[in-house]
Amino acid sequence: MRTDSTLPSSAETVVVGAGAVGCSVAYHLSELGAENVVVVDKGPLPVTGGSSTHAPGIMFQTSPSQLMTKTAHYTSRLLDDAGVYDEVGGIETARSEERMDFLQRRVEHATAYGLPDPELLTPSEVTDYLPLVDEDAILGGYYSPTDGRVDGVAALQWYIGESDADFYGHTAVTDLDVTGGTVTAVETDRGRIDCERCVIATNNWGYQTGKMAGLDLPIAPVEHQYAVTEPVPELAGTDPATRVDTEAMDVPGDRSIADAMGKTPSRPVGRDQDHSLYFRTHGDALGLGSYNHETLSVDPDAMGSNTERRQASVREFTDRHWKRATHPDRDTSAKRAFEELLPVTEDLDFQTTENGIFVFTPDGMPLVGETSAVDGLWTALAIWWTHSGGYGKLLAEWMENGVPRLPSGPVPTGGIHVERFEPHAGSKPYFVDRGATQYRQVYSIVDPGWQPDDHRGLRRSPFHSHQRDLGAEFAQSGGWESPKWYDSNADLVERYADRIPDQEGWAAINRSPIEGAEHLHTRDHVSMFDMTSFASITVEGPDAADFLQRVCSNDVDVDVGRVRYSLLLNEGGNILADVTVVRLDDDEFMVTTGGGNSPGIHGSWLQSHAPDTVSVTVEEGAKSTIGLWGPKSRLLLQRVTETDVSAEGFPYFGAKRLYVGDVPAIALRVSYVGELGWELWTPTEYGARLWETLWEAGQDLDVRPMGTGALESMRLEKGYRLWGTDIDTDTDPVAAGLPFAVDTDTEFVGRDALERKREAGVDSRITPVTLDDSTDRVLAGRPVRKDGETLGYVQAGDYGYSVGESVAYTYLPVEYADAGTAVELLCEGEMYDATVRDEPLFDPGREKLLR
Template sequence: MSSAPETTASPKVVVIGAGIVGCSLAEELTARGLHDVTVLDQGPLPAPGGSTSHAPGLVFQTGPSKTMTAFARYTVEKFSALEVDGSPCFEPVGGLELAATPERWADLHRKAGWAASWGVRGELVSPARCKELWPLVDESMLLGGFHTPDDGLARALPAARAQMRRAQERGARFLDRHTVTGIEQADGRVTGVVTDRATFAATHVVSAAGFWGPVIGRMAGVDVPLLPLAHQYARTKPLPELAGANDPRTGASKPILRFQDRDLYFREHTDRIGIGSYAHRPLPVDPFAVLPYDEARARALDMPSSLPFTEEDWAPSWEACRTLLPALRNTDIEEGFNGVFSFTPDGMPVLGESRALRGFWLAEAVWVTHSAGVARAVAEWMVDGYASTDLHECDLHRFEDVQRSPAYVRERGAQQFVEVYDVIHPLQPMDRPRPLRVSPFHARQQELGAYFLEGGGWERPHWYEANAPLVQESGEAEKTKERDPWSARHWSPVVAAEARVTRERVALYDMTPLRRLEVTGPGALAFLQRMTTNNVAKKPGAVTYTLLLDEKGGVRSDLTVARLAAERFQVGANSPADQVWLERHAPGDVQIRDITSGTCCIGVWGPLVRALVQPLTRDDFSHEGFGYFRAKETYIGHVPVTALRLSYVGELGWELYTTADLGLRLWDTLWEAGQEHGVVAAGRSAFNSLRLEKGYRAWGVDMTEEHTPYEAGLDFAVRMDRGDFLGRAALEQLPPVERRLTALLLDDPSAVVLGKEPVHLDGAPRGYITSAAYGYTLGRCVAYAWLPPLPAGSAVHIEYFGEKVPATVADEPLFDPKMTRIRR
């Protein structure tokens, strides 16, 4: 995210795009006192020809992302209060998702859990109830459905008009028939927008151009990682079964309908049915080749975003429609088109101020469903410097450089289209392009039978089949009960063996994907002191766990800061956005460099680790000679390393960093020396289990900008007895804590949950799970949840696929509370 924007006495904001996002943003900005707002569009208003102009308007609020659900909830709330010419801009007809397969029926149970976690009303219903809600459905093919009564239909163009009027009343102006031809800039800041009719001075420019986003981005010299794709939508001829059923002013009375097993959705259009299909092949669209509005009309297109219907892609979907809704067998399609809209590599919006050009903002890849919520968040961000909603999943800087290549954006964007309605496991890796990023140890990991998942483009071993004999030898197979089909995906009993060996002997972990920044310069110490919450003003050789806060005191990241020399620090960070945040605050005498790709890291942990490492170095690795949270630059065998005595698995050990060219030699050196100590390679799954037993938080999962350090249990990382730091003033004004990140132990030793499930207290959902994993040392599944403050021993229930799983609030840390295993 950005820092608070630099503004003049009267900031001038130009929004490019007068679709639903641009209109919503203008309304939100003017509501916050920014009245010098100009919205430009190349097409005619109020229907300028982008995705908004053809959107079917379905608003299903519930999804796996808490942030996206919050966006959708606000959109429903806001549109429900809007009217145009006496007609509402939102019709709360409800939503109904159908299951025709056991896998989908199980997934709807999971979705019902999300709804309860995020505060959306919903219930699982029988096939008979599905038939009551949608009489045209063939209930014999259904196992059930998920009904959400507060979902419904957004009338996108009227909603845009209503917000446009509000913004105009506060001083905003909307200009159509203005084609943007350039973005002016000076000294790294945006200064204006050039159109074919005039030039508009600006201190802030927001690209809300939808699938034209890459075109605007190129003018500004800014990457916009989205792929426009065409999506089929058709309307039937009038149906006798719908005659007189719906008021023509609203057009619908039945819930919006999803038949995701066939990649279809349905809505009523008075006496017709509108049908959207994701079942066809991806149809990428070149945003630079999309016709201008008038040229599109001249070629018999309704608008630039409405392309000719491809009949050959429709046939399989039409057959599936007629199977689900037998009434369609007596009619046909009256009209159809292929509508263009945007997909990103991970399916999320692209929001925020550009790193490359200050004052140039993106609000792209946003669907009508989330439009008002996104607009509010971006307006807050621009005016206040932060949003009230966590935006890390949407931050334009979340992508690695390799994920921004045109080839990657095209391939992953197309796959997002294919997977829109797929049942996706939370650990499910992408199939292509892989492998993309590999550590120097990759060849050795393959030899050991690594099971790779993927994150940030990195191949990440989750366990090693070479350790399978350990399962039988130790009886792990007996201890590890058979899992349910969902939690058994991307899991193996080998994980238990790797966790046990880490606790009893020693294990090597590939920690290369951890982001590493080098911060140097005369002002480096003062800068890091100002940016973080803990005291990093320690002598060289010290390592400090600390936090980055935003202006409201929210945890925007956690860091480990190793002071390697007076003016040189190695910072362990979380995402590319952390570097952008630091760079935007850095004074001229501080340099920040990402060294991740040129380096690598092995975590070597376990009670026998000192016996393994000490013979390989002349430096003293005893507890007295190399204390906890200390750093040394030394050698392991022939390899120069930066050794940090840290442990996120709760065992004695070190993180050993070296350059990528020497990584394989470091691995082989440790591997060979470790044979006499029973060393194993261990994967990410064991790591996650061990770190949860120890109570270590994962930023972006357990806590985000929506949480304060005190709520997250990170008080120890905040030093209020030193000088000022970013977010301190907000911490001083915080009200008493009303929620806490809480450790839970599941009562049943064989039960597991995975994360995002609702937690019930006194029969009602009161929170949700963040991280969860089986704790093999404890013999119970460990889960962390956001809940009201509760004493240890309190009983709660976690809803897992519709079942209420009992759990108990536990004191933490659950494992080795006196830290005797790490500090020895």
Template sequence: MSRTPSSSSNANPRVVVIGAGIVGCSLADELTARGWTDVTVLDQGPLPAPGGSTSHAPGLVFQTSPSRTLTRFARYTVEKFGSLEADGVPCFQPVGGLELATTQERLAELHRRAGYAASWGVRGEVVGAARCKELWPLIDESVVLGGFHTPDDGLARALLACRAQLERAVARGARFLDRHTVTGIEKEGGRVTAVVTDRGTFPADHVVSAAGFWGPVIGRLAGVDVPLQPLAHQYAKTEPLAELSGRRREASRPILRFQDRDLYFREHTDRIGIGSYAHRPLPVDPFAVPSYDEARARTMDMPSSYPFTPEDWAPSWEECRRLLPALRATEIDTGFNGVFSFTPDGMPVLGESRALRGFWLAEAVWVTHSAGVAKAVAEWMVNGRPSLDVHECDLTRFEEAQRSPAYIRERGSQQFAEVYDVIHPLQPLAHPRPLRVSPFHARQEQLGASFLEGGGWERPHWYEANAALADGLDLPARDAWSARHWSPIAAAEARATRENVALYDMTPLRRLEVTGPGALDFLDRMTTNNLRKKPGAVTYTLLLDHTGGIRSDLTVARLAPDRFQVGANSPADLDWLLRHAPDDVHIADITSGTCCVGVWGPLARDLVQPLTQDDFSHEAFGYFRAKRTYLGHVPVTAMRLSYVGELGWELYTTADLGLRLWDTLWEAGRHLGVIAAGRSAFNSLRLEKGYRAWGVDMTDEHDPYEAGLGFAVRPDKDFVGRDALRSRAPGDLARRLTPLLLDDPAAVVLGKEPVLVDGTPSGYVTSASYGYTLGRCVAYAWLPTLASGTAVHIEYAGEKVPATVADEPLFDPKMTRIRR
């Protein structure tokens, strides 16, 4: 087969999609609909059911998720499949969904899920046990407390949806080739050039791995890490039920979740299909799954279907019969253990690899999200970015320490076990911990730190050593949910920071070193603010994409003419900068080799100044300045920054000197009453000042003006995204990131709740925390532009909590506490 060099600038690029399951078929349809018609879809198995997870998927589509991105993916899947037919049969059956509660804890969770649904635009309501019985007459009403009914959810006929999209893509020029096993990925100059199969080689400008649980196999061929773990999941069908006899429709009742026992149910005409997550995790080695064998085609089992294990099923069967008494008169007719994919955080893995340009991943995707994922990836490939925020799914999001096979296996298995669990937004996964610790970890343990986890890092949220400081604080009682992973000690630590001085471990915050002759020009071009300042300057600035969306926010310290330290967010920031860096710029992630202590509070200068010969006065060391100095025996880079709204510094040193730095500061601060403070207090303090958190308060769906960050934009300079911003008037915005103060001093919300304006859901909360200085809970929310003083309601666990639009910053608007 003839081959030509890769050319990603072709008007009609050559695309090879590996995998003809629901994701591959959906992607071919989405790409060809956007004019990329030179698309070849390869699969090792026979079409239309090549044997992957799609071939056995039960097709449940519950749209509501704590993740706005996953919910939007699912909404598009419902919308698209609802418009498709194959052989006159609809590809989606909107029977609705019903999630049951048999415990008070689950019922409270269903109210929270109803809040997510309202926030993300999904119809749903919490209903009583009687209504659950009407919707599903076979249930034993006496064991049910209530349910969450979503009328637009339903059943996706995955293989029919594959066929319908395949036919549309073929009509536009795509081709689908089955019985082609991929044996290699060719590359040249860091770009993919072809896919090699046992039946020929296919030149390509872009290759998309949509291979499902075979993703790691394809990734290894390309030299690209694919962090997913396949696991087997039990699914069974009953014998015919008398109660369902005479039915002709495949299903007429809502798909049913019995999450308290890790079970779900759907009708198969006169039978019930049952899926269980209650059994032990059953990991599958993707490299051991047999490939399609033409010689054994008639006798070969579906590769994604493993033998049913009755011993794992037995406890679940008893629970099924308890909920649905009609099952006591029947038995399981057929069952299998179906293989599908889990990642360490339960999210898909999407995007283009920087290690091999033109090689894309669309992996760990369930039928529920398939069409939405395909649309996002197609937009990404054709337009340069998806139309919605996908940072939670970005293939770069995992740290190096989170990519070991052992970590992926352990976390993937835990995701399986917890798929239906009630998970608090702050709840960390239990294993493997500790994985990453700062140099101060031993001292933190001695102080009784309560650790949560993020990015593999152990992060203190409060310290039991400060418990006595909380005595006598007049704090409102919290509900059981908001009291999880919280302590009144956080209020004491916030107060100590406002009144005295505290040490904060800021080590997990990402640090990049950017050096080289072209470093200044490069960073100034990539970001929105003016970086052409003398060494010693620190600048808050933004990374935008070409549409003006906020990819990240950064603090950039110019430490020398051609050396910068950049405070960044996720690994995606490093990836983005490396993709654009010219040859005369070097970028290194120095996070793991360094550490940072934030010293903040009115007495911060009293603590730090005696340790150094340099002048730390406001006149000599102003706000947003940096200086290399020594604190005692420790060389540090000191930056006059504060994300808690108080006087202080971020103090950086190498990891080997971190413990000495902590001990030096601690000893020097004893006479001042210094404490260690955690992230719970930090979050409260930063929200009182209105400081944004990227990925929570704003993403690339938002521009700087909407997010209240227009001060970090210099429109008179050239930067990525400037042209897009020129068409937007900063003072004429349809929506804004809006500060809210809850009216009731005892009320608390946590984030992602719907905000009602005049009784109508009009936006959602991003960040929220009790403001201990203000005596009110602070919430930020994306809302239509509203005047200060406007009354709104936040729906929290089924209750409508009054709140008021406030002016920001809520605390110290004249910045007198920081600039002193």
């Protein structure tokens, strides 16, 4: 580690930002042997003036997200071993029955993802840990014993001292040089640093830093205020020792907040999520924070020095934050809520206040990975202290070895990838508003399937007006308005009433029995499904076949008119994407992939790996697509086309250019629901006519629209994988049960690593389980157990209306993955007996697909 005053003229890697995340990335790169790593920050070291040193350092590890939980746990273990973490435990209290149910979900997620010894507490057990809490104000609590608090300044000192990287404070980045689509240098107010790679870890200033490279990164800053009280008599005698003497440091602004944050907590950190509050002890004082106020969004272009907004006056702080959230009939302010929970705070003044910044993305998850627009430019943004060690580790592994991983193994990146957002997410009004929503929801109980109200209707298929007329219940995904179900199909519920069990409670929110009716109708008749949110990628050129052979796990050098299901793998043999490859001509292919965040991630990966002789064009939205599925789909399609669509004339996994009425289309005989059917792809301008042609021709066949709810239950019955849910960068084709998508006689990215995995044998594999005596729907992220041991967790679950059983998919250790094994699933506080099954559950002989 060097902190010389002379800036180097070149480096292999430059990390911009020396806060928790930037220091973690540099440390982990050094651990992996990366050389010539330079870290720059405009502030002094280690107290740079960003969030890392003014944050209270509270670390609650439990999350509905497996990745967020695991990165938090890794961070706590790393910093605990470093001696800069206070493992005092964490307690989340409940003041309502709804919150107690929420805390039960906390226990289930913590159990599923491997956190040690989570438990629910009675009110008296809470006050045994937190005697300042009013026992009569709560119904109970959730306790995670390895939660705690990081000493931010001490942790940054440790990172800098332990890393082989060179750190330079008082160095403001003024520009990022990009030449030929590749980052080539970092310009600073002290000189230029030529580099091969650059990591943006500026967090609060992430949007501004991204603009230097021509990127619109959706990073929304939000003000957040925190107070430390004067000494509390009940805490008298508590050791207020700190690890770091800030007197010897260059501390921007008032050093009192850095001193206060360094004081050791004597009791567990706490949350009162019903009132969006959190608290901790600072020696003999209390630290109080609240989200219980209007969102104080900051224009990301106006983010100046954090010192400019630090230390809001007590009057401003109190008026803006603690007293503003008041109901017309009662005081609902943060101050009142704290006084109810912690009566000792009623007459206390604040000795220190902090006006800091958090940043949020539109979906509340971090922004991590290499950008597609600029080679060599990586991001590590929207990450808090809680997860900083874990994300620094996985990003360093990703950069050095091509495989994002933690010590426990590879991790999924679909939900955090920098390329997951659609182009509209770069609009400031959009991401600032969505960031504000994420801020408000930090402590909210967010219903399953919740949908935002703002910025809707951004992307609408040409079928939208027809869907609206049919009573579609729309949900937004990637900006697309996709129907979950249609009210016009309500009559089907009565038709199939005996096969659609009632669902109650949490699992039934934002659900409809119409979804089950649409599922069953498709199995019996014919339905139309809007696939416009799915993307097609045109790959063409004289070397197109060779290129696809190199990046696809399957043999895709097939005859013209044939379709092949394949995977894209990373260097570690794990799954980057699952795709359908269609050969349209000798030098022309169409690659299709799912909706959501798939087009941006998968399309950009193909583009970045293509040679100059191959053109890769992502055509998201350029084509409109209808899935025409069900036993009557052939009869309907044959009515509107002169092309032979018989079983002999149009076999399974075939493709043809044809006309549907007047509409030119590419027809693929594939089906994501396990029924006879086709995907019909046409240029968007023909989309409305495509819908109308099929709809009018199918009325006597009882053609119906079908939504995403039916799609999910049908694909689970059939065992079809969903990228980002069942498969991701943490899984390989063997464990995922996809050996048919791999042809090891071809040379492809990840082949050698996959062969090593096959030889070593997998530890776990995916399998369906069904509930023995219940029709309840089991939710994702809930533990799968046997004899008191947690074996895994639910990847996805739904009721299988055709098989008449509740279905869940999970990865189980191979010794438990054989059909017939008895297991238990814990969901919403109820333990369900379940049995491992062979897959697929529906139509195992594929008679329906091949008819």
